[in-house]
Amino acid sequence: MSEDWLLDLSHVSVTFDGFRAINDLTLRLRPGEMRAIVGPNGAGKTTMMDIVTGKTRPDCGSVRFRGQELTRFDEPTIARLGIGRKFQKPTVFEALSVHDNLLLALRGTRSPLRMLFLRETPDEGERIAGLLGRIGLTARERLLAGALSHGQKQWLEIGMLLAQDPRLLLVDEPVAGMTDAETMQTADLLRDINTSHSVIVVEHDMDFVRALGVDVTVLHEGSVLTEGTLDRVSADPRVIDVYLGR
Amino acid sequence: MKTSMDFRSVRLAAGLVLLLSAVLSLGSLLPQQGVFSVSPFVVTIVGKYLSYAFLALAIDLVWGFAGILTLGHAAFFALGGYAMGMYLTREIGARGVYGNAHLPDFMVFLSWSDLPWYWMGSEHFAVSVLLVLLVPGALAALFGWLAFRSRVSGVYLSIITQALTFALMLAFFQNGLGFGGNNGLTDFKDVLGFDLHQARTRAALLALTGVFLAGSLMLARWVVSGRFGRLLVAVRDAESRTRFMGYRPDHAKLLVWILSAMIAAVGGAFYVLQVGIINPGEFTPGNSIEAVIWVAVGGRGTLSGAVLGAVLVNFGKTLFTAWMPEFWLYGLGFLFIATTLFLPCGLVGLVGSMGGRAGRNARTDPTPELVEPGRDEE
Ligand SMILES: Nc1ncnc2c1ncn2[C@@H]1O[C@H](COP(=O)(O)OP(=O)(O)OP(=O)(O)O)[C@@H](O)[C@H]1O
Ligand SMILES: [Mg+2]
Numbered sequence: 262m263s264e265d266w267l268l269d270l271s272h273v274s275v276t277f278d279g280f281r282a283i284n285d286l287t288l289r290l291r292p293g294e295m296r297a298i299v300g301p302n303g304a305g306k307t308t309m310m311d312i313v314t315g316k317t318r319p320d321c322g323s324v325r326f327r328g329q330e331l332t333r334f335d336e337p338t339i340a341r342l343g344i345g346r347k348f349q350k351p352t353v354f355e356a357l358s359v360h361d362n363l364l365l366a367l368r369g370t371r372s373p374l375r376m377l378f379l380r381e382t383p384d385e386g387e388r389i390a391g392l393l394g395r396i397g398l399t400a401r402e403r404l405l406a407g408a409l410s411h412g413q414k415q416w417l418e419i420g421m422l423l424a425q426d427p428r429l430l431l432v433d434e435p436v437a438g439m440t441d442a443e444t445m446q447t448a449d450l451l452r453d454i455n456t457s458h459s460v461i462v463v464e465h466d467m468d469f470v471r472a473l474g475v476d477v478t479v480l481h482e483g484s485v486l487t488e489g490t491l492d493r494v495s496a497d498p499r500v501i502d503v504y505l506g507r
Numbered sequence: 508m509k510t511s512m513d514f515r516s517v518r519l520a521a522g523l524v525l526l527l528s529a530v531l532s533l534g535s536l537l538p539q540q541g542v543f544s545v546s547p548f549v550v551t552i553v554g555k556y557l558s559y560a561f562l563a564l565a566i567d568l569v570w571g572f573a574g575i576l577t578l579g580h581a582a583f584f585a586l587g588g589y590a591m592g593m594y595l596t597r598e599i600g601a602r603g604v605y606g607n608a609h610l611p612d613f614m615v616f617l618s619w620s621d622l623p624w625y626w627m628g629s630e631h632f633a634v635s636v637l638l639v640l641l642v643p644g645a646l647a648a649l650f651g652w653l654a655f656r657s658r659v660s661g662v663y664l665s666i667i668t669q670a671l672t673f674a675l676m677l678a679f680f681q682n683g684l685g686f687g688g689n690n691g692l693t694d695f696k697d698v699l700g701f702d703l704h705q706a707r708t709r710a711a712l713l714a715l716t717g718v719f720l721a722g723s724l725m726l727a728r729w730v731v732s733g734r735f736g737r738l739l740v741a742v743r744d745a746e747s748r749t750r751f752m753g754y755r756p757d758h759a760k761l762l763v764w765i766l767s768a769m770i771a772a773v774g775g776a777f778y779v780l781q782v783g784i785i786n787p788g789e790f791t792p793g794n795s796i797e798a799v800i801w802v803a804v805g806g807r808g809t810l811s812g813a814v815l816g817a818v819l820v821n822f823g824k825t826l827f828t829a830w831m832p833e834f835w836l837y838g839l840g841f842l843f844i845a846t847t848l849f850l851p852c853g854l855v856g857l858v859g860s861m862g863g864r865a866g867r868n869a870r871t872d873p874t875p876e877l878v879e880p881g882r883d884e885e
Contacts, residue, residue, distance in 0.1 A: 314751055340753035352748045354741040361737045366752055373759040376735040425752060 266325070267292040267459050268313065268429060273322030274483075275308060282308045283319065284483035290429070295451070295460040297470045297491075300480035301503060306463040307349055309480070310431045314346050315339040326429070341371065345427035349434045349463075351414040355407030359398055359417055362406050363389045366421035388424070395450065396420035411438040415447070423454065430454065432462045436469050448472035467491075479503070516855055517728040520811035521721035528557065528717025532710035550709050552825060554781035556818045557716045561774025563801045563817035564723055564810060565767040570799070571808030572731050573763050574743035575660075578795050579668030580771050582675050583643040585789035587772025588779040589679075590642055592692035593626060594635035595703075595779065599696050612694075613687045623685045632699055639776045640769050647768030648761070655757035655764070660746075669792045676790030691786025698780060709781070716777045720814070723770050727810050730766065739763060800843045806853025815854055 268290040275283040283305045290296055298306055311317035313324060315336040324331040331339055340346075354362050367385055370376060393399040396416040401409065406417060415435055422430050432451070436444040448469055451460060455475075464470055470477060470491055477494045479486040481503045487494055494500055531553055534545035562584045569575040601608040605615040610622060628634040650671060654664055682688035701708040730736060741749050742756040749756050779785045788794075798817070805816025820842070827835045850857055 316747075316751075336747075336750040337753050337755050340751050346751050348748075352745055354737075354744055354748070356740050356744055357737055364734065365737055365741055365749075365754075371753045371755070373735055373738060373755075373762045376738055377730065377733065377762070379734045381734070421752070 265292075266290065267294070267327060268461075269323075269325040270309070270313070271323055271325075273312060273319045273324060275305075275312065275317060275319050282483055283312065286322070286480075286484050288478065288485060290459060290461065292428075293455075293459055295455040295462065295473065295475045297473055297475055297477045298461060298463045298480055299465065299467075299470060299477055299494075300486075304480040305483040306480055307433055308483075310346060310433055310461075310463070313339075313431060314344060337371070340425070340427075343428035344431065345422040345425045345429070346431045347415075347418045347422055347433060347435060349437070351411065351418050353406040353409075353414050353417050353421070355405065357406060358403050359393070359406055359409070360389060360402045362417055362421055363392055363424045366424035368424065368426045392420045392424055395423065395453075397446075412440070412443050415439065416450075419447075419450065419454075428459060430458055430460045432460060434464055435462065436464060436466050441468075444469050445472060467495075514728045514732055514810060516809060516811040516859070517724055520814050521724040524557065524560075524717050524721045524724070524814065527553070528713050528720075532714040532717075535706055535710045535713075547706060547709065550706075550713050551781055554709075554713045554716055555778060556821045557713075557720050558774045558778035558781065559798070559801070559821055560720055560814040560817040561723060561777070562771045562798050563805070563813035564720075564727055565771035565774070566798055567802045567807060567810055567813035568727050568730070568767045568770070569760075569764055570802060571810075571813075572736060572739045572743060573760050575760060575764065576665045576799070577668045577767075578665045578792065578799060579670070579672035580767070581794040581798060582668075582672035582790055583647060583768040583771040584775040584778070585672075585675070585679075585785065585787075586643040586646065587639045587775030588785040588789060589686060589692065589775075590629075590635055590638040590772070591776035591779045592695075592785040593629040593638075593686075594632055595695035595698060596687075596692045597626075597630040598698065599694065602696055603694070611687070611692075613682075613690065614685070617682060619685075626685070636776075639772050643768045643772035643775075644765050647765045651761045651764040655760045658757070669795070672790050672795055673792050676787050676792075679787035679790060687786070689787060691784060691788075692779075693784035693786075695779075695783055703780070703783065712777070712780050716781070719773060719777065723773065724810060724814065727770070730763070731810070735759070735762075797839065800839060800846075802853075804842060804846050804850075804853055806855030806857075809853065809855040812853045812855035819854070 266289045270286055270288045273283055273286045274281065286305070286309065288309070300306055308317060312319050313331065315331065315334055315338070319332060326342060326344060329342070354365070364381060364385065367388060370379065393402055396419060398413060398417060398420065401413065406414065409417060415438070419432070419435060435451070436447050439447060444466060451462060451473060454460060462473065476489060477491050478488045479494055479500050486499055486503060487497050531545050531550060534543050535547065535550045537544040539546070562580060565583070566577060566580050569577055596611045599611070603612040605612050607615045610619065614622070629638070654667060659667065678684055679686055680689050686692065695703055697703050698708070731739065738749070738754065738759050742759050746756045801816035801820045802813045803816070804820055805814065806812025824835060827838055846853065
C-alpha cells in the first residue's frame with residue numbers, strides 16, 4: 262500500500278565517479294512520523310537528503326512523496342511540494358537580519374514579480390514573532406544573521422524551516438556545535454515540531470537521538486543496516502561492528 | 508534597516524541630482540558673462556556625467572544587489588542611445604547634406620533607395636521612446652534567460668557580457684547594418700521641433716536628465732528595499748539555498764537584469780540628446796569596465812555611490828585628459844586598485860563610517876550590532 266507512505270525511497274542508487282554513495286537504499290516514512298538516521302561518516306546520509314530534495318538525481322530507483330514521483334522535479338518544485346531542508350553546515354542569509362531571513366522563508370508567494378509589490382502584512386509580522394519565540398531569538402530579531410553564534414544560526418535555520426511550513430522536514434545534524442543544554446532544547450523543539458510535521462533527523466549525537474525517543478535507521482555504505490528503537494539498534498552486533506570498525 | 512539595506516543616502520543623492528541639474532540649467536539661461544551664468548560647455552558636460560550615472564546605477568543594481576558582475580552593460584546604454592539617435596536622425600529630414608527628406612545621409616551615401624524595415628516608426632518620438640526601453644529590455648531578457656537558466660555565473664558571466672558588447676560593437680561598425688557604420692548617428696538638428704543648439708533646449712534637457720535620474724534612483728531604491736530586494740541579497744550570497752526554499756533565483760536575476768538594462772538605456776538616450784553623437788565606440792568593452800569602476804569608487808550596493816562615482820570619476824577624467832591625456836588609463840587603474848584596497852565600501856561607505864552608523868557595512872563588520880529597530884523602509 263504505497264499510498265500510505267509519506268516518503269518512500271525504493272531501491273535507490275547513486276554513483277559518484279564509480280563510487281556507490283547510495284546503494285539500493287529503501288527507506289520509508291509514515292505521515293506524522295519522526296525518524297532519526299545515524300551512521301558513520303560517509304554512510305550517505307546527506308546524499309540521501311540531496312536525492313529527496315532534488316539536488317542529486319539518482320541513477321536508479323524511485324522516490325515518492327505522497328505518492329508522487331520526485332526524481333523528475335528540480336529543487337524549487339520539490340520545496341513547493343512541501344519538503345524543507347536544514348543543511349549540515351548551517352546556511353542562513355548572513356547579510357539579512359534574522360527577521361528578514363524568516364520573512365523570506367515564510368510560506369507564500371515565490372514569484373519575484375509579485376514580491377516586488379509585496380509589503381509585510383501584520384499577519385506575517387505575527388507569524389514571524391511567533392517563530393522567533395519558538396526558536397528563542399526574539400531579542401535578536403534585528404540582528405544580522407551573520408552576527409549570530411553557530412548554535413543560533415542552527416536555530417534560525419530550523420525557524421526558517423518552520424516558516425516554510427513544509428509537510429516533511431529534513432534536518433541534517435542540527436546540534437553540531439551546540440552545548441549540552443542547547444542540544445536538549447533542540448530535541449524538545451524538534452519533538453514539538455513533530456506534533457504537526459513529519460521529520461527526518463540525521464545526527465551523530467546519541468544523547469540527542471535518545472532524547473528524541475523515536476525509531477532509528479542505521480545507514481552504512483549507502484544502504485540500511487538496521488532499523489528499530491535506539492536500544493535495540495545499539496545492541497545489534499553489526500551496528501557495533503560498523504562503528505568500532507572505523 | 509541594515510546597512511546594505513540602508514538607503515537613506517539615496518534620497519539625498521536624488522535631491523542633490525535635482526538641485527545640481529536645476530541650478531545649472533537655470534544658470535545657463537542667465538546672460539553669459541554674469542557671475543552666476545553657466546557656460547554651454549558645462550551644461551553639456553554635466554549632462555553627459557548624469558547620463559553616465561544611469562549606467563552606473565544600472566550596474567549597481569545587478570552587481571551590488573544580485574552579485575552579477577556585468578562587464579558589458581554599456582551595450583544597453585548604447586542601444587538606448589541608438590534608438591534615440593534614430594529618431595533624431597529622422598528629425599533632420601531634408602536638412603542633411605544630401606537634402607533627402609526620406610533617407611538619412613549615410614543611407615544616401617550607400618545608395619540605398621529605401622529605409623530598412625527596422626527604421627519604420629523611428630520618425631515618431633513616442634515610438635522611439637518605447638524602442639529605447641524595449642530593444643535593450645528584450646536583448647537583456649533573451650541574454651539573461653539563456654545565461655541565468657543555464658546557471659552561468661561569476662567570471663563566466665562577466666566574460667560573456669564582454670563578448671556581448673564586443674559582438675555588438677563589431678556589428679555596429681558594419682555599414683550594412685544600417686546604423687551609420689563607424690560614424691554612427693550625428694549632426695542632429697532638433698528634438699520635437701526644439702532646436703538642439705539653443706541654450707533653452709539644452710537647459711531643459713539637462714533638467715530633464717536630472718529629473719529622470721532622480722526618479723531612477725528612487726525606483727531602484729524601491730526595488731531593493733522591499734521583499735524582492737531581500738530575495739536578491741539572498742540570491743547574491745547563497746543562491747542554491749534559495750532554491751530549497753522554493754525560489755527560482757534565475758527568475759529573480761532576470762527581473763532585475765531587465766530592469767537594469769532599461770535604466771542604462773534611458774541614460775544612453777539622454778546621452779545622445781546632449782552629446783549629439785552615438786557611434787559604435789560606445790560598445791567598446793573598456794567602456795563597460797570603466798563604468799564598473801565608477802560604481803566601485805562610489806560604493807557598491809549603495810545606489811547613491813554609483814551616481815556619485817560616475818559623476819566624480821568622469822569629472823576627474825575631464826580634468827585629467829585636458830592635463831595629461833596619456834596617463835588617464837593609469838590614473839583610472841590606480842583609482843580602482845586604491846579603492847579596492849583602502850575603500851572597500853567606496854566613497855559612500857567612507858562618508859557613512861565617518862558619519863556614524865549610516866554607512867557601516869554589515870558584510871565586513873564582524874561585530875554584532877543591533878540594527879535600528881523599525882520596520883522595513885517603506
Ligand atoms: N557530489 C559528490 N561528488 C562525489 N562524491 C560525493 C558527493 N557527495 C557525496 N559524495 C561521497 O559520498 C559519500 C557519502 O557522503 P555523505 O555526505 O552522504 O555522507 P554522510 O553520511 O552525510 O557523512 P557525514 O556524517 O560525514 O556527514 C562520501 O564518501 C562522499 O565523499
Ligand atoms: Mg552528512
